[in-house]
Amino acid sequence: MSEAILQLQNVESAYGPIKAIRGVSLKVRPGEIATVLGSNGAGKTTILKTISGIIDPRKGSVEFKGRSITAKDPSFIVQQGLSHVPEGREVFPLLSVRDNLLMGAYTRSNRDEVGRDMETVFAYFPILRERAGQEAGLLSGGQQQMLAISRAIMAAPQLILLDEPSLGLSPKLTKEIFEIVVRINRERGTTILLVEQNANMALNASDYGYVLENGRIVLEDSCDRLREKEDIKEFYLGMKDEGVRGERRWKKKKTWR
Ligand SMILES: Nc1ncnc2c1ncn2[C@@H]1O[C@H](COP(=O)(O)OP(=O)(O)OP(=O)(O)O)[C@@H](O)[C@H]1O
Numbered sequence: 438m439s440e441a442i443l444q445l446q447n448v449e450s451a452y453g454p455i456k457a458i459r460g461v462s463l464k465v466r467p468g469e470i471a472t473v474l475g476s477n478g479a480g481k482t483t484i485l486k487t488i489s490g491i492i493d494p495r496k497g498s499v500e501f502k503g504r505s506i507t508a509k510d511p512s513f514i515v516q517q518g519l520s521h522v523p524e525g526r527e528v529f530p531l532l533s534v535r536d537n538l539l540m541g542a543y544t545r546s547n548r549d550e551v552g553r554d555m556e557t558v559f560a561y562f563p564i565l566r567e568r569a570g571q572e573a574g575l576l577s578g579g580q581q582q583m584l585a586i587s588r589a590i591m592a593a594p595q596l597i598l599l600d601e602p603s604l605g606l607s608p609k610l611t612k613e614i615f616e617i618v619v620r621i622n623r624e625r626g627t628t629i630l631l632v633e634q635n636a637n638m639a640l641n642a643s644d645y646g647y648v649l650e651n652g653r654i655v656l657e658d659s660c661d662r663l664r665e666k667e668d669i670k671e672f673y674l675g676m677k678d679e680g681v682r683g684e685r686r687w688k689k690k691k692t693w694r
């Protein structure tokens with residue numbers, strides 16, 4: 438097993454008196470898609486905010502590429518090669534789509550490479566090329582999600598943190614977005630840590646998964662194995678009466694792609 442690119446050890450983060458995560462330890466290996474599954478309020482967003490430096494942990498450590506980034510500035514962490522696509526996308530609504538993308542690349546000086554990556558994201562999401570000159574606030578929710586992911590790519594990160602990309606999207610659009618996330622991982626070699634309530638999509642796209650409940654990791658395993666666990670099926674996949682339908686839905690990601 439290769440060294441972890443990202444490692445959290447016993448991380449505890451709180452909002453005033455509210456402990457949101459309580460001793461979370463997890464590893465993300467280079468080149469994989471890892472996922473944290475959990476329901477509303479489990480602490481998924483808090484984990485990502487703690488990694489990217491938006492909130493400082495009360496306890497524990499976060500290491501990226503073997504070095505501590507615990508409680509460092511978000512801008513420093515981005516410069517180390519770690520990009521965060523926040524919950525609810527947070528694009529700059531009054532800036533054009535193109536300027537939003539360029540904001541993602543603000544730390545980069547090689548204009549040729551930035552231009553090439555702009556072409557890459559336009560190839561992933563052709564609608565963004567069509568709307569390049571338009572204000573980002575005029576995009577639909579799904580298109581804003583595409584823009585938010587693309588803006589993260591524009592920083593040329595080694596690791597992308599993705600907070601609930603399926604939020605508020607139709608099943609069809611969710612599937613399209615997840616297919617692109619898998620392509621970004623396979624084609625660019627970008628490591629991805631994805632947090633989701635949509636266990637169905639997340640387990641299909643990911644290699645390794647953690648289950649978070651009330652701020653604690655209660656289960657971890659390869660996604661192949663997590664998909665087969667009865668309690669996961671019941672609580673996260675709505676598949677209590679699993680049958681032929683369930684079997685057909687649960688094809689391995691190789692065939693799914
Ligand atoms: N800004 C805040 N102030 C106070 N409490 C907060 C704040 N943000 C989150 N919390 C609390 O921390 C806990 C974890 O919240 P978090 O947003 O990390 O959950 P989540 O798993 O991302 O949920 P969701 O799926 O609804 O996005 C919850 O109990 C929540 O109420």
Ligand SMILES: [Mg+2]
Nearest residue numbers: 481482483524
């Ligand atoms: Mg959240």
